[in-house]
Amino acid sequence: MKAILFDCxxxxxxxxxxxxxxxxxxxxxxxxxxPAWESTRAIIGLSLDKAILALRPSLGEADVAALVAGYRHQYRAERARPDFVEHLFPGMRDLVLELSAQDEVFVGMVTGKSRRGVAAITAAHGLTDAFTIIRTADDCPSKPHPAMVLECCAQVGLAPADAIVVGDTTFDMEMARTAGSAALGVAWGSHHREQLERSGAQAVATDVPELRQALAAFIEGGWGIRGTGLDTAPTTAKTWS
Incomplete structure (x- = not known):
């Protein structure tokens, strides 16, 4: 059995x-x-309070809490609009459903979103039952702390080495490597390939077909990256302190 843990x-x-x-x-x-949009994109993946503090380190605890509450209010108001749509990257819904149908795979989500946010987006796209294991910002410390990965693995009775984290940020890659899991980056998100590789990504998929191919190799009994045609990066061991 393998666990595939997707960032959202x-x-x-x-x-x-x-x-x-x-x-x-x-x-x-x-x-x-x-903040500049480039700065905001750089902190996507962190829990909301950590993200806001990273954008404005000078803010006090009360100001951060007020901005967190304000962000959530604004986000819920946007979601309540009749014309609101939160888009998925093309091909990702099909890939998640394909993987969730495989008996030898647990599909999970490890995300800085809230439980409420995860429930909304999975329901909107018919993915509620696709994820066996989910850890959010409401459940665990912010990435890159390894708790999300470790708790998901413990829930389904797998060793971290039998899990792979798929994500678009350095926080995802560092979380995976610290937990002792495989780290697979995607090139269409917030952080560049070079950043992902430096933070421990063992490969970076440039599109969904490459991602599907890499995950198939992992499920079949090993990483097998060199057989997938994906670029590789050296593995870097990290310790959480």
Missing amino acids: DGTIADSAGLICTIMDRSFEAHGLTP
Whole structure:
């Protein structure tokens, strides 16, 4: 048995523009200059409080809490619009459903989203039953802490070495490597290939067919990256302190 643990925003969901827009509104509502979109994209994947503090390290605890609450209010208001659609990257819904139908695979999600946010996006795209194991910002410390991966593996009775994390950020790759799991980056999200490789990605898929091929090799009994045609990066061991 293997566990495939997907990040959500930037990996499955094409949500960067929405996140940047909502962050702008939240900062403006509190009389603050919004961060550059490039800066906001760089922190996608962190838990919301950690992300806001990374954007404005000078903020106090009360200000961070107010911005978190404001962001969530703005996000829920946007979701409530009749014309709201949170898009997935083309091919990702089909891939998740294909994997969830395989008896030898547990499909999971490890995300900085809230439980409420995960429930909304999975329901909207018919993926509620596709994920056997889910850990969110409501359940665990923020990435790159390995707790999300370790708890998912413990829930289904697998060793971390039998899991692979698929994500678009350095936080995902560092989380995977620290947990002792395989790390597979995707090139269509928030962080560049070079960043993913430096943070421990053993390969970076440039499109969904490459991702499908790499995951098939992992499921069949090993990483087998050199047989997939994907670029490889050296494995870097990390220790959480």
